[in-house]
Amino acid sequence: MQEQWLAGSRGCGGQGKIGTLRFYTLGIDADALETIEGAISFAEYQSGTICEDCGKKGKLRSNMPWWRTLCDPCLTKWKKENKIK
Numbered sequence: 001m002q003e004q005w006l007a008g009s010r011g012c013g014g015q016g017k018i019g020t021l022r023f024y025t026l027g028i029d030a031d032a033l034e035t036i037e038g039a040i041s042f043a044e045y046q047s048g049t050i051c052e053d054c055g056k057k058g059k060l061r062s063n064m065p066w067w068r069t070l071c072d073p074c075l076t077k078w079k080k081e082n083k084i085k
């Protein structure tokens with residue numbers, strides 16, 4: 001996408017060039033943002049499915065004072081240790 005914009009700028013006049021350059025800069029930001037957003041959602045996905053204690057398949061438990069991702073045995077253990085019913 002960015003390369004296409006650059007290629008287009010070569011055939012344009014001064015005005016077009018400025019416009020293309022502006023879009024090109026925006027293009028970098030949007031791509032960087034997309035990468036960051038992708039990394040965040042991947043981390044959220046990971047942290048939302050893997051038990052924090054044993055690394056097995058778990059679930060995000062949001063119905064507690066702290067949000068934790070735990071599998072069933074670790075949740076039971078953690079609740080006992082922290083006296084959460």
Ligand SMILES: [Zn+2]
Pocket residue numbers: 051052053054055056058070071072073074075
């Ligand atoms: Zn676990």
